[in-house]
Amino acid sequence: MKLKLRGNEVAMTKKCPDCGVNPNEQHQNGCDVERCSICGCQRLSCDCNEEHCNEDHDKEFAKWTGVWPGSDEAERLGVTLNEIDRNIFIKK
Numbered sequence: 001m002k003l004k005l006r007g008n009e010v011a012m013t014k015k016c017p018d019c020g021v022n023p024n025e026q027h028q029n030g031c032d033v034e035r036c037s038i039c040g041c042q043r044l045s046c047d048c049n050e051e052h053c054n055e056d057h058d059k060e061f062a063k064w065t066g067v068w069p070g071s072d073e074a075e076r077l078g079v080t081l082n083e084i085d086r087n088i089f090i091k092k
Contacts, residue, residue, distance in 0.1 A: 016064040023066035026059045035069050037061040 015021065019028035027034035027043075036046040037058040048057075065072075074081050 014066060019064075021064050024063055026063055033064070033069065035062050 014023065016027060016031060016033050018033045019031035021027055021031075030044065032042060032044050034043040035041065036043040036048055038048050038056055039046050041047070043057070043062070068081070070081055
């Protein structure tokens with residue numbers, strides 16, 4: 001199954017591509033796809049204090065949905081994930 005984003009196709013998988021959990025399951029510890037429920041960044045590399053993050057991180061909120069993080073939001077905005085990445089990393 002593929003998710004269409006303005007002519008680009010983003011693979012929609014059943015299992016998390018990193019930790020292998022099914023949709024609606026919590027990511028395994030150390031998964032590089034999981035998002036931090038506090039700051040929204042990749043959990044492995046977020047700037048939250050690890051102790052604070054482990055204490056307050058909501059693993060239920062950050063469950064694997066079956067769709068790459070940000071895909072649904074990008075589609076609603078009418079852009080692709082590549083367009084978002086380009087704009088975020090361009091230095092002004």
